[in-house]
Every structure is written in C-alpha cells, then in structure tokens.
Amino acid sequence: MSPAPAFIEPTPPFDFGLTAGYLTYFRGRYGSDSFENGELRHVTDVGGKVALATVRSLGSVDAPRLKVGIAGEGLEDRDAEAACCRTAWALGAYDELQPFYEIALKDPHLPPLVHAMRGLHITRASPYEAMIHAILGQQISSHVARMLRTTLIETYGPSATIDGRECFAFPSPEALANAGVDALRSIKFSQRKAEYVTDISAMVASGRLDLDGLRGKSTEDVVESLTAIRGVGPWTAHWLMIRALGHTDGFPYGDIALQKAMGMLVNGGSTMSADEILKYSERWSPYRSYVTVYLFAAMRSGRLEELVGSDGRGDSGT
DNA sequence: GGCCAGGTTCGCT
DNA sequence: AGCGAACATGGC
Numbered sequence: 094m095s096p097a098p099a100f101i102e103p104t105p106p107f108d109f110g111l112t113a114g115y116l117t118y119f120r121g122r123y124g125s126d127s128f129e130n131g132e133l134r135h136v137t138d139v140g141g142k143v144a145l146a147t148v149r150s151l152g153s154v155d156a157p158r159l160k161v162g163i164a165g166e167g168l169e170d171r172d173a174e175a176a177c178c179r180t181a182w183a184l185g186a187y188d189e190l191q192p193f194y195e196i197a198l199k200d201p202h203l204p205p206l207v208h209a210m211r212g213l214h215i216t217r218a219s220p221y222e223a224m225i226h227a228i229l230g231q232q233i234s235s236h237v238a239r240m241l242r243t244t245l246i247e248t249y250g251p252s253a254t255i256d257g258r259e260c261f262a263f264p265s266p267e268a269l270a271n272a273g274v275d276a277l278r279s280i281k282f283s284q285r286k287a288e289y290v291t292d293i294s295a296m297v298a299s300g301r302l303d304l305d306g307l308r309g310k311s312t313e314d315v316v317e318s319l320t321a322i323r324g325v326g327p328w329t330a331h332w333l334m335i336r337a338l339g340h341t342d343g344f345p346y347g348d349i350a351l352q353k354a355m356g357m358l359v360n361g362g363s364t365m366s367a368d369e370i371l372k373y374s375e376r377w378s379p380y381r382s383y384v385t386v387y388l389f390a391a392m393r394s395g396r397l398e399e400l401v402g403s404d405g406r407g408d409s410g411t
Numbered sequence: 412g413g414c415c416a417g418g419t420t421c422g423c424t
Numbered sequence: 425a426g427c428g429a430a431c432a433t434g435g436c
Contacts, residue, residue: 234416236433283430285421326420350417392417416435424427 108212
C-alpha cells in the first residue's frame with residue numbers, strides 16, 4: 094500500500110525542526126499538516142489524489158538528510174515521487190542560504206538573529222494557495238482567518254482517509270470558482286472576500302491568470318502584475334513573493350507585526366512606520382525575504398527580544 | 412464584560 | 425484625499 098521510502102538531501106545548512114515548524118505554523122492549524130515529536134506530516138494533492146508525506150530527519154543541520162514516507166489511496170510510483178518532490182519544495186530544501194548569510198553577518202543587527210535561526214529555509218505554498226490564504230488573512234484577526242480557512246478546505250478541499258485520519262488538501266481553483274459567491278458567503282465570507290476568491294479562482298482556473306509565470310520576474314513587475322488584480326495590494330503581493338514565488342527580496346512593509354519587529358531590531362524597540370522600514374530595509378536587498386521570515390520565526394518562537402540589539406541602542410536608519 | 416487581536420483594500424463622500 | 429466597512433472568535 095505504501096511505496097518505498099524516499100530521501101531528500103537539502104542544501105546545508107538546513108535545520109529540519111525550525112523549517113518544519115515554520116511550515117506548519119499556519120497549515121498545522123487549518124489543514125492536516127502537523128509537526129510533532131520530530132515528525133512532519135504534510136498533505137499534498139498530486140493529480141487529484143491526496144497524498145500524506147511523513148518526514149523525519151536522519152542527519153544534522155550541516156549534513157541534512159530526510160526520510161520521506163508517502164501514503165495514500167491508489168498512489169502510483171510516480172505520484173509518490175511527485176508527492177516527495179512537492180514536500181522538498183514546500184520545505185524550501187534546495188534553497189541557498191549562504192548569499193544571505195554573507196551580507197547578514199556583516200550587518201550591525203542581524204547576526205544574533207541569523208545565528209539563532211541558522212538553517213531555517215523559507216517554506217513554500219503554491220502561488221494559488223498563498224494567494225487565497227493572503228486574501229483570507231486580510232482585514233481580520235488571525236482567529237477569524239483561521240476559522241474561515243478551516244471551513245474552506247473542509248468544505249471544498251479534496252480529502253482522503255489515510256492511516257485512520259481524514260486529511261484535506263487545499264481546494265483547487267476550479268472547486269472554488271464553481272462554488273460561487275453565495276456559497277462562500279454562507280461559510281462566513283464577507284461579500285468582498287467571496288468576490289475576490291471567486292474572481293481570482295476563476296481567472297486561475299481559466300488560465301487568464303498565470304501566477305506561476307511570475308516566478309523570476311523583478312519585484313516591480315510582480316508587484317505591478319499582482320496589484321492589478323482586484324483584492325491584491327502591496328502587502329499581499331510581497332507576502333506572495335516570499336511564500337510562493339521563491340523571490341528573495343519580498344518585504345511586506347505594510348505589515349504591522351513586521352513594523353513592530355523592525356522597531357525591536359533596529360530602532361531601540363519603538364515601532365517604525367511602513368515608509369521607515371521600507372527605507373531602512375534597502376540595505377538588505379536583494380535578501381529581504383529572508384530577513385522577513387527570520388524576524389517572524391523569531392517572533393513566533395518568543396525569542397525576538399533576546400535576539401535584538403544587545404547594546405540596547407537602535408539607530409533610525411537614516 | 413468590553414476590547415483587541417500580526418490590517419488591507421476598495422468604494423464612497 | 426480621507427475615512428469607514430468588511431468578517432466574528434477567544435483571550436486578557
């Protein structure tokens with residue numbers, strides 16, 4: 094029933110615990126993914142079939158090696174292989190951290206952060222999932238957003254019972270485009286959100302919107318293309334670059350949490366404005382995606398305070 | 412028991 | 425150009 098285990102050899106340094114923890118921070122709450130006792134469970138949809146990847150670390154941060162077991166109904170070898178590739182991709186396994194570390198270690202503020210989070214790779218979702226996720230996360234508290242996402246995938250996501258557990262994968266653009274605005278409203282979406290999700294899903298399903306095609310484009314081009322879509326502004330565009338497009342220089346300067354974190358890091362603890370953090374961050378280009386992710390990882394782990402400005406003095410960055 | 416939580420986008424005045 | 429609506433749970 095289960096194909097033979099496969100192996101992933103990520104580009105070192107790769108800290109499996111940190112990276113799997115980052116991957117499941119959201120998905121672990123609204124999807125079927127989890128990271129417990131050193132074991133990552135990651136659900137993916139391969140060609141309409143739901144596959145569960147179970148991942149464990151066999152190696153170390155500097156010699157990483159992951160063992161991946163794939164389970165699911167009616168999976169052929171090539172499906173299992175695809176599920177394994179998708180899992181490696183979701184973990185950002187082959188991402189190169191060195192170029193970022195080289196500039197970060199020369200920075201006055203970043204070394205403690207980079208040292209503490211060494212080996213954290215930027216995890217990825219599909220551009221479509223990241224887009225819907227971002228739209229749902231706009232405008233509302235994280236509690237409400239989580240509830241909406243959970244209901245969404247449990248209503249429209251493909252599911253399968255694997256190892257006695259019901260697993261849901263993220264809904265397809267077709268499924269959400271066909272659901273219709275009224276149906277989404279009935280699962281507590283606002284009119285606006287229901288319209289955005291329906292419109293974007295229909296555009297992706299019909300091929301009029303090619304989110305994957307944005308990969309490799311310049312920041313300006315990506316932001317321009319994405320913000321032309323109704324429901325998408327700079328904040329959403331920048332998070333999408335980081336979470337889905339593999340862009341190294343995304344920086345969601347409109348994010349309040351990022352503004353607070355930047356204040357902690359470089360401004361002696363005082364929150365900075367969107368303009369201020371954007372200007373300050375230019376020195377980290379083109380690696381601002383890493384700074385963003387490392388700051389959020391530190392924040393979520395509750396360690397940001399101990400990792401910033403041990404000299405207690407920030408400069409305003411001007 | 413009220414208030415706020417990791418706010419952004421769009422539309423109306 | 426500037427302000428308000430949109431969503432509605434759980435913790436402090």
